[in-house]
Amino acid sequence: MKEGSDPKIPGRNDPCWCGSGKKYKKCHLGRDGKVQKPAPARMATPPLHAPLRRRGGAIIKTAEQVEGIRAACRVTREILDLLGERVAPGVTTEQIDVFVHEATLERGGVPSPLNYRGFPKSVCTSINEVVCHGIPEERAMQEGDIVNIDVTTTLDGYFGDSSRMYLVGAVAEAPRRLVQVTRECLDLGIAQVKPGRFVGDIGHVIQRHAESNGYSVVRDFVGHGTGIRFHEDPQIPHYGRPGQGHPLQLGMVFTIEPMINAGDWRIRILEDGWTAVTTDGSLSAQWEHTLHVTSDGVEVLTA
Ligand code: MF3
Ligand code: CO
Ligand code: CO
Numbered sequence: 001m002k003e004g005s006d007p008k009i010p011g012r013n014d015p016c017w018c019g020s021g022k023k024y025k026k027c028h029l030g031r032d033g034k035v036q037k038p039a040p041a042r043m044a045t046p047p048l049h050a051p052l053r054r055r056g057g058a059i060i061k062t063a064e065q066v067e068g069i070r071a072a073c074r075v076t077r078e079i080l081d082l083l084g085e086r087v088a089p090g091v092t093t094e095q096i097d098v099f100v101h102e103a104t105l106e107r108g109g110v111p112s113p114l115n116y117r118g119f120p121k122s123v124c125t126s127i128n129e130v131v132c133h134g135i136p137e138e139r140a141m142q143e144g145d146i147v148n149i150d151v152t153t154t155l156d157g158y159f160g161d162s163s164r165m166y167l168v169g170a171v172a173e174a175p176r177r178l179v180q181v182t183r184e185c186l187d188l189g190i191a192q193v194k195p196g197r198f199v200g201d202i203g204h205v206i207q208r209h210a211e212s213n214g215y216s217v218v219r220d221f222v223g224h225g226t227g228i229r230f231h232e233d234p235q236i237p238h239y240g241r242p243g244q245g246h247p248l249q250l251g252m253v254f255t256i257e258p259m260i261n262a263g264d265w266r267i268r269i270l271e272d273g274w275t276a277v278t279t280d281g282s283l284s285a286q287w288e289h290t291l292h293v294t295s296d297g298v299e300v301l302t303a
Contacts, residue, residue, distance in 0.1 A: 058234055060249060066227075069301060075107045075108075109155040110155075121135055122136075134275050144175075146175045146283065147166050157228075159290075160302055162288050163286055181260065182287055186256055186257075188209055189202040189203075190256060191205075194248065194294075200240035203238050203239045216263065216265035221276070224254060263280040264282065266278070266279040
């Protein structure tokens with residue numbers, strides 16, 4: 001803004017605006033434009049509820065929003081805990097669906113997957129070579145299977161998204177190792193999370209650990225911002241290069257959910273339009289948490 005164009009800024013020989021009685025040029029002229037004057041009142045008063053702020057794609061959550069997301073994540077974690085006793089040979093994934101549905105409603109929530117883009121059930125159940133988005137059905141789980149159960153809860157409009165692997169009865173060494181290494185991939189990714197790091201740092205450590213164990217990282221599905229909507233920006237790939245991609249910022253909430261295949265990383269979608277399977281029929285495992293970036297690191301909201 002040019003000098004004199006603002007009615008509140010006097011000419012050089014006029015009395016200074018500050019009321020000192022000195023000429024403006026002897027008083028505040030040198031400082032105006034260098035010193036920050038108070039913002040106009042309408043700027044200085046923040047709205048009572050801060051609106052969603054988008055910075056480079058991520059929604060930075062307010063403390064109030066994080067509290068709501070934390071509560072949704074707590075319900076998700078409780079349900080995943082309870083599923084530990086329910087997964088067994090002979091149990092159908094349909095029974096798992098009914099349990100998750102009822103347990104969610106009992107806790108005042110709604111299962112987020114139900115009717116999400118046409119998904120027909122309340123939870124995803126992905127057995128053996130199914131990578132993700134398996135639809136619960138009447139077929140029973142069998143001794144030796146590995147199954148991912150992915151629970152997302154909507155509570156008071158907030159989302160909590162987490163998944164775990166469950167072993168059905170006695171499981172052979174090779175699938176158990178895949179489940180274990182995939183778990184380590186998630187933990188290594190989480191250990192990267194703090195302000196100043198990048199999305200690429202997460203993907204890099206996950207890819208390195210998976211591939212050094214002879215496994216591959218699924219490319220077609222990624223982690224994601226979450227909390228206010230089911231899936232928000234940014235995407236969180238489980239492969240990548242250090243220092244690349246979206247910066248991790250205080251107040252971000254997102255998932256890390258590596259899908260790791262024993263064989264090739266390629267997937268295909270079955271006729272149902274949802275079920276993703278490995279193209280080579282190899283086993284696939286996945287673990288997922290919802291995370292909150294704090295000033296000194298990370299809060300695992302679904303832990
Ligand atoms: N919970 C899954 C995720 O981690 C998304 C499932 S979408 C659904 O992002 F429609 F299949 F439920
Ligand atoms: Co997710
Ligand atoms: Co999920």
